[in-house]
Amino acid sequence: MMAKLRQKAASIALIFGFFVFWELACLVLGVSDIILPRPSQVFYTLFERWPAIMPHAAQTLYTTLVGFAVGVAIGVFLGALVGSSKIAYDTAYPLLVGFSSTPKIAVVPIFVLWFGAGTVPAILTSIAISIFPVVVNVATGLATTEPELEVVLRPLNAKKLDILWNVGLPRAMPYFFASLKVAVTLAFVGTVLAETVASNRGIGNMMMIASSTFNVPLVFAGLFILATLGICLYVGFSLAEKHFTGWANRKSEIVTV
DSSP: HHHHHHHHHHHHHHHHHHHHHHHHHHHHHHTTTTTTTOOHHHHHHHHHHHHHHHHHHHHHHHHHHHHHHHHHHHHHHHHHHHOHHHHHHHHHHHHHHHHHHHGGGTTTTHHHHHHHHSSSHHHHHHHHHHHHHHHHHHHHHHHOHHHHHHHGGGGGTOOHHHHIIIIIIIHHHHHHHHHEEEEEHHHHHHHHHHHHHSSSSSSSHHHHHHHTTTHHHHHHHHHHHHHHHHHHHHHHHHHHHHHHHHHOOOOOOOOOO
């Protein structure tokens, strides 16, 4: 218990020390606000402009969560298909790799052409960028399922779908939650990317307008909001992972003499 408290205290001290060093370095070196604003200026901007920032933050969070949820649903379906079928793996996996390798900034103009500027291109970009990690991890989890488990169930007249539902997917849960923590951060990247190109609301649009007027503290305020939202969702999925896949976590206690 004390070791965990010391670890958390050390983490908090490190984060606090980082901001203190940032503040003092800007003051001592006389760094201009246009180049690098001090943390105090960023936090003051957040406090002063919060009524105007909040709708943009809510828009970005809504867009990211919708795109992330749809992307995860599609990713689980494709991952289950690819991981449980050799034919699907040989045919679909190369297409998924090619789609994932395409820079998403090149896809945004196509979404704008099809659906116009606004929320829809941002949601689609968030979906497109968050699918691949889920597909890969779910497929890997299914592919690494012990064949002995399938051998035990087959004499019990278990069908392939029964084996997938009762053995494959539960065994793939640790991989699935690992993919969620990666995909949710990528979903924010896709949302902000689309908002800077084809939206009139959201943190990405706010940062683009702020940078055009050289309001650098507001730009950093947007970055701080994005980091905070990403950390909160990451922590949420980490807690869910411990709850649902605690059986897969090995003890890491260090024995001291």
